[in-house]
Amino acid sequence: MRRERAAQQVSALKLDACLITSLHNVRYLTGFTGSSANVLLFHDGNAVLFTDPRYTVQSKQQVNCAIHIAKGPLTKSLMEEVARRRISKIGFEPEHINVARLEGLTKALPARARLLPVGEGMIARQRMIKDDGEIALIRHAVTVNSKALELALKRLKPGMTETGLAAEIDYQSRKLGANGPAFDTIVAAGKRAALPHARPGSAKIGPGMVLIDMGAFCDGYASDMTRMVHLGPASPKYKRAYRAVLESQLAAIAAVRPGVTAGSIDRAARRVLKKHGLEREFVHSTGHGLGLEIHEGPRLGQNDKTPLEPGMAITIEPGVYLEGWGGIRIEDTVLVTKDGCEILTPTSKDLVEV
Amino acid sequence: MRRERAAQQVSALKLDACLITSLHNVRYLTGFTGSSANVLLFHDGNAVLFTDPRYTVQSKQQVNCAIHIAKGPLTKSLMEEVARRRISKIGFEPEHINVARLEGLTKALPARARLLPVGEGMIARQRMIKDDGEIALIRHAVTVNSKALELALKRLKPGMTETGLAAEIDYQSRKLGANGPAFDTIVAAGKRAALPHARPGSAKIGPGMVLIDMGAFCDGYASDMTRMVHLGPASPKYKRAYRAVLESQLAAIAAVRPGVTAGSIDRAARRVLKKHGLEREFVHSTGHGLGLEIHEGPRLGQNDKTPLEPGMAITIEPGVYLEGWGGIRIEDTVLVTKDGCEILTPTSKDLVEV
Numbered sequence: 049m050r051r052e053r054a055a056q057q058v059s060a061l062k063l064d065a066c067l068i069t070s071l072h073n074v075r076y077l078t079g080f081t082g083s084s085a086n087v088l089l090f091h092d093g094n095a096v097l098f099t100d101p102r103y104t105v106q107s108k109q110q111v112n113c114a115i116h117i118a119k120g121p122l123t124k125s126l127m128e129e130v131a132r133r134r135i136s137k138i139g140f141e142p143e144h145i146n147v148a149r150l151e152g153l154t155k156a157l158p159a160r161a162r163l164l165p166v167g168e169g170m171i172a173r174q175r176m177i178k179d180d181g182e183i184a185l186i187r188h189a190v191t192v193n194s195k196a197l198e199l200a201l202k203r204l205k206p207g208m209t210e211t212g213l214a215a216e217i218d219y220q221s222r223k224l225g226a227n228g229p230a231f232d233t234i235v236a237a238g239k240r241a242a243l244p245h246a247r248p249g250s251a252k253i254g255p256g257m258v259l260i261d262m263g264a265f266c267d268g269y270a271s272d273m274t275r276m277v278h279l280g281p282a283s284p285k286y287k288r289a290y291r292a293v294l295e296s297q298l299a300a301i302a303a304v305r306p307g308v309t310a311g312s313i314d315r316a317a318r319r320v321l322k323k324h325g326l327e328r329e330f331v332h333s334t335g336h337g338l339g340l341e342i343h344e345g346p347r348l349g350q351n352d353k354t355p356l357e358p359g360m361a362i363t364i365e366p367g368v369y370l371e372g373w374g375g376i377r378i379e380d381t382v383l384v385t386k387d388g389c390e391i392l393t394p395t396s397k398d399l400v401e402v
Numbered sequence: 403m404r405r406e407r408a409a410q411q412v413s414a415l416k417l418d419a420c421l422i423t424s425l426h427n428v429r430y431l432t433g434f435t436g437s438s439a440n441v442l443l444f445h446d447g448n449a450v451l452f453t454d455p456r457y458t459v460q461s462k463q464q465v466n467c468a469i470h471i472a473k474g475p476l477t478k479s480l481m482e483e484v485a486r487r488r489i490s491k492i493g494f495e496p497e498h499i500n501v502a503r504l505e506g507l508t509k510a511l512p513a514r515a516r517l518l519p520v521g522e523g524m525i526a527r528q529r530m531i532k533d534d535g536e537i538a539l540i541r542h543a544v545t546v547n548s549k550a551l552e553l554a555l556k557r558l559k560p561g562m563t564e565t566g567l568a569a570e571i572d573y574q575s576r577k578l579g580a581n582g583p584a585f586d587t588i589v590a591a592g593k594r595a596a597l598p599h600a601r602p603g604s605a606k607i608g609p610g611m612v613l614i615d616m617g618a619f620c621d622g623y624a625s626d627m628t629r630m631v632h633l634g635p636a637s638p639k640y641k642r643a644y645r646a647v648l649e650s651q652l653a654a655i656a657a658v659r660p661g662v663t664a665g666s667i668d669r670a671a672r673r674v675l676k677k678h679g680l681e682r683e684f685v686h687s688t689g690h691g692l693g694l695e696i697h698e699g700p701r702l703g704q705n706d707k708t709p710l711e712p713g714m715a716i717t718i719e720p721g722v723y724l725e726g727w728g729g730i731r732i733e734d735t736v737l738v739t740k741d742g743c744e745i746l747t748p749t750s751k752d753l754v755e756v
Contacts, residue, residue, distance in 0.1 A: 101685040102598040148496035215576030222569030331455040
């Protein structure tokens with residue numbers, strides 16, 4: 049079904065086939081999870097997966113299209129197939145092929161064949177709208193993520209380092225069946241929370257704020273959540289900032305429905321922070337799509353014109369960062385529905401002091 | 403020092419500057435660990451790092467060259483710098499830039515400026531030879547990896563799943579200070595060991611063979627090791643195959659010294675397996691370099707002509723795979739020295755039955 053829909057686009061572009069080089073797109077179209085493969089997707093919906101002998105057994109188990117195990121370079125096998133089928137107009141994914149590889153392919157092309165770039169994100173656009181199977185997997189990944197945080201926080205004790213807590217989170221997540229974290233788990237305590245993408249360090253988690261941003265891949269699909277925990281009683285400044293960010297996050301979620309642009313969600317979040325005099329401290333966009341990748345379309349940036357559609361899975365994650373003080377971010381994974389949206393993340397957003 | 407050496411190459415190519423788009427190369431040259439950055443490296447050794455506002459604080463802490471925080475797209479800021487400096491010949495890394503991005507950059511170039519591909523792996527070649535600081539980090543990553551396996555195996559008990567053991571391994575590794583696994587940890591029990599790149603599954607680890615392939619990133623540098631464990635007494639067939647693979651691995655290690663080609667190491671491993679009638683079951687190359695990436699140059703493939711040099715960190719990992727039966731692989735991380743090599747991995751390679 050996914051392949052049929054993608055093939056319709058290949059056909060609409062009047063191409064004979066499209067060369068799929070993004071491994072995420074390969075997985076999306078064929079189910080193959082290995083680390084090296086290309087797919088030739090033909091205009092009629094047929095496809096051939098090219099991989100190497102390490103994946104002889106695995107590809108047979110996972111893939112429901114033709115398979116070619118390349119003894120040498122994939123490019124050589126690909127071009128033999130192109131020649132054998134006498135096809136000439138072959139699309140490629142310009143965002144997912146490097147300049148050197150394209151040059152190699154171009155040199156190896158049979159005489160009459162040409163390589164033509166397909167429009168930005170041909171498969172990415174299709175992937176933005178999740179089908180029922182994908183939604184179930186994202187739902188599962190979100191549940192595992194929340195459960196892992198709950199279990200890890202039970203083990204949080206004085207003297208634990210940022211790295212130690214991150215390790216607990218990843219461990220609980222794996223034990224709940226995750227393949228692994230969807231990105232490097234962020235645990236940032238105190239002033240370090242001012243770094244939106246902090247790496248956990250050997251700093252002990254002292255009294256004060258802790259920012260935890262975590263995600264899990266389960267069966268290949270990602271979840272993403274940020275929560276704040278405050279060790280000991282929080283200051284009035286922290287409470288004010290927390291409430292401002294939460295108000296911003298809820299306003300953004302309330303704005304999510306089919307037909308509005310991704311940019312309008314970002315503006316809804318930003319409006320609230322401006323009211324609180326915190327708009328300059330919100331240094332990133334409000335969120336992003338997620339699925340087989342932790343960052344997919346749409347991007348919830350100020351000027352993004354992508355209309356939201358039912359089936360999009362997105363994060364809503366405004367935050368404020370004050371160098372020398374700390375930072376606050378609150379993030380849920382949200383599903384766009386027919387009428388509005390469903391917050392998938394079950395974890396409470398009440399201000400937590402432990 | 404790294405930047406000076408790289409700049410000499412920029413200068414030798416008669417370029418004004420080189421645009422570094424590989425994040426690993428960015429880290430290698432500047433110390434920056436964020437997820438979005440480009441570097442303009444000038445022929446005189448100066449450099450400017452371009453990143454976005456999420457990394458304002460972090461980049462100041464990590465980077466020892468000029469920093470430009472781009473409010474909009476990096477490409478725009480990059481091209482403003484190119485125009486301001488009136489430079490015209492700018493190299494780029496064809497293996498590390500996708501076709502769409504190069505097109506965007508080309509369109510945005512000031513009138514007199516040109517983008518020129520630099521030879522394959524300009525920085526990658528330099529990165530093959532590790533400096534003392536890098537060797538210390540790899541040594542540490544290897545030690546953490548071995549210690550994590552030791553601790554995880556103490557927790558191995560009947561009924562544990564592949565995923566469960568993989569989770570224990572990753573957890574121990576993180577608690578020992580690793581940033582995370584260097585790749586998805588492989589735990590493949592019984593017949594599943596026939597898949598060289600198996601993903602751990604929900605299968606219980608029963609009596610029989612278990613293949614464990616694991617690595618840790620510590621301060622950004624990778625380690626890599628494969629060990630076999632046999633639950634219960636091993637069959638004569640297993641013992642024969644194990645001894646053949648070990649003999650092959652030791653022969654390959656014995657062949658490592660400066661001046662010989664990477665391909666000759668692969669052939670040394672293959673020769674032994676051929677003697678045992680197992681050469682067709684050895685379906686991958688003998689190893690690879692590692693460092694900031696788990697796979698770097700040189701590749702230890704049959705026809706690779708790269709001469710080994712002191713300071714190269716490589717894996718030696720022959721294996722045999724028999725569909726329907728299982729597989730055996732033994733892998734160490736090895737450092738090429740002036741006289742030969744040093745096996746960094748301390749874990750025993752005796753046949754283990756538990």
